[in-house]
Amino acid sequence: MGNVPPPPGSSWPAAPQGQEGQASRTHAQEQTWAGPPGGGRLTPPEGHPAVNAGHGVWAWPPPSPVRTKRAHPYAPAAAPEGEPYHRLGRTSWYRWWTPLLTLAVLGVLMFFLWVAMALAVTLVAVLGGSGLAPESVKVGEIAGLAFGLLSSALFIPIVVFLVRVVQWRRVGSLMSVAGRTRTRWLLRCAALAVVPVVLSTAAYVLLADRFDAVPVTAGAAGSGRVLVAALAVIVLLVPFQSLAEELTLRGLVMQLVGALGARPDEPRGSGPVARVLRSPWPAILAGSTLFPAMYASTHQDQPWTIAALAVLGLALSWLTWRTGGLEAAIGLHVVAAMVQFTLTVLAGGIAAIGTGVVLGAGLAPGTGTPLVLVLTAAQTGLYVLLVRRAARRAGVGRLAAA
Numbered sequence: 072m073g074n075v076p077p078p079p080g081s082s083w084p085a086a087p088q089g090q091e092g093q094a095s096r097t098h099a100q101e102q103t104w105a106g107p108p109g110g111g112r113l114t115p116p117e118g119h120p121a122v123n124a125g126h127g128v129w130a131w132p133p134p135s136p137v138r139t140k141r142a143h144p145y146a147p148a149a150a151p152e153g154e155p156y157h158r159l160g161r162t163s164w165y166r167w168w169t170p171l172l173t174l175a176v177l178g179v180l181m182f183f184l185w186v187a188m189a190l191a192v193t194l195v196a197v198l199g200g201s202g203l204a205p206e207s208v209k210v211g212e213i214a215g216l217a218f219g220l221l222s223s224a225l226f227i228p229i230v231v232f233l234v235r236v237v238q239w240r241r242v243g244s245l246m247s248v249a250g251r252t253r254t255r256w257l258l259r260c261a262a263l264a265v266v267p268v269v270l271s272t273a274a275y276v277l278l279a280d281r282f283d284a285v286p287v288t289a290g291a292a293g294s295g296r297v298l299v300a301a302l303a304v305i306v307l308l309v310p311f312q313s314l315a316e317e318l319t320l321r322g323l324v325m326q327l328v329g330a331l332g333a334r335p336d337e338p339r340g341s342g343p344v345a346r347v348l349r350s351p352w353p354a355i356l357a358g359s360t361l362f363p364a365m366y367a368s369t370h371q372d373q374p375w376t377i378a379a380l381a382v383l384g385l386a387l388s389w390l391t392w393r394t395g396g397l398e399a400a401i402g403l404h405v406v407a408a409m410v411q412f413t414l415t416v417l418a419g420g421i422a423a424i425g426t427g428v429v430l431g432a433g434l435a436p437g438t439g440t441p442l443v444l445v446l447t448a449a450q451t452g453l454y455v456l457l458v459r460r461a462a463r464r465a466g467v468g469r470l471a472a473a
Contacts, residue, residue: 147235150244150471156395157329157354159244159471170327173237180229188222212421213297217304224311230318245322247396248471256394256467260402260458267453268406268435271446272414275436282442301416309412313404316432320384321358321391321400329354351392358391359384362432373439379447383433386451390458395469399458404433407450411436 148162160169192215234245243250332348333340347353363380370376387400414436415421435446 148240150241150248150250151334152471154248154471155329155351155469156248156392157325157351158332158349159248160238160240160326160330161332161334162238162240162244164239165330169238170331173233173323173327176237177229177233180232184222184225184229188218191218213300213304216301216421217308220304220308220312224308224315226315226319227311230315230323233323244471245318245326245397247398248468249396250471253396253398253467256396256465257398257402259461259465260399261406262402263457263461264403264406264454266457267450268403268410270453271435271450272410274446274449275414275442278442279437282437282440297421298416301421302413305409305412305416309408310405313408313433314401316362317387317397317400317404320362321388322397324361325354325358325388325391328357355385355388355392358388375441375444376434376438379434379438379444380432382444382448383451386455387433390455393459393469394462394467399462403451403454407433407435411438 148164150159151161151163154161230245231242234240235242241250243252246252328348329351331353332350333345334349335341335345339345360381362384363377366373366380367377387403390399391397411434434443435450437443437446
């Protein structure tokens with residue numbers, strides 16, 4: 072086999088080196104170097120004579136092979152490409168038992184959460200004899216307010232664990248089709264929520280007497296120190312409480328139901344049942360009726376509030392599907408809950424917040440009266456129109472990108 076020496080100035084040896092090369096003066100194995108890609112000329116830039124490429128001819132070294140990073144076999148599954156929000160749970164890691172395992176782990180974690188909160192409430196009751204000030208209400212009411220909000224906020228790590236560990240997919244797919252929180256869109260939705268919430272609150276103040284609703288009077292909250300402490304707790308914890316409820320109801324629940332329908336390229340994916348489950352309405356109905364059903368099981372005497380919760384849940388679930396993420400639902404929930412909790416504190420209902428979680432569900436004021444249904448329908452209807460118009464102008468994505 073004839074070898075062409077390397078070009079002048081090259082760092083490659085003219086002959087094999089090492090013990091084997093010195094002994095035999097031959098190569099231990101056949102050379103596998105190739106000429107330039109595409110069969111181009113073999114003349115180097117320095118003007119080395121050109122040589123016809125042939126088998127076993129030693130030209131200058133080929134370029135180093137490009138090393139590509141292989142995906143880890145246990146990497147979390149990416150969101151399915153081209154799917155709407157409610158279908159993002161149907162990843163490559165999805166199996167028929169994934170929803171069952173998710174619900175089982177959720178039940179176990181909720182049990183431990185309930186035990187922890189029961190111990191905390193018991194501790195607060197024991198310490199309830201000390202006051203914030205001589206003229207103030209007991210510290211137990213402020214602590215009860217904090218624990219009532221915190222019990223909902225603790226669903227954030229629970230849902231994150233279920234999505235990231237049990238379902239083995241990225242947490243960003245729970246927020247939106249973009250795989251992350253669309254911060255600008257979230258802030259815009261929160262700003263849009265201010266208008267309908269302020270209008271519904273103003274209407275409540277004017278109509279509260281006619282519907283026998285609780286009037287708003289700052290004096291009912293107690294001393295100024297108690298009022299400041301309660302408002303501080305609301306400002307700090309209500310955003311997390313609202314985020315937790317939306318992650319659970321509009322996020323986890325909708326994607327669990329939406330993932331049940333098989334894809335068209337899967338077995339039984341072309342059947343009528345699969346087509347119905349792939350449509351958004353089963354997921355929307357699940358995300359909108361779960362919380363009203365849970366509230367109805369313990370508050371059968373409040374049909375107006377139950378109906379208002381269903382209207383609110385239906386609007387927020389539809390917006391989640393329509394805008395491809397939770398930002399619109401979180402925006403209204405946070406703004407409305409801040410106003411609702413503040414009005415409750417001003418009306419002297421601090422102690423009732425820990426037992427009436429519905430007050431933080433984003434409803435309009437007037438819980439327990441027909442006024443809550445009227446104001447909630449008007450508030451959510453106006454918000455849906457504003458968000459839909461803003462989403463169309465901003466070109467908010469509805470499907471998962473590649």
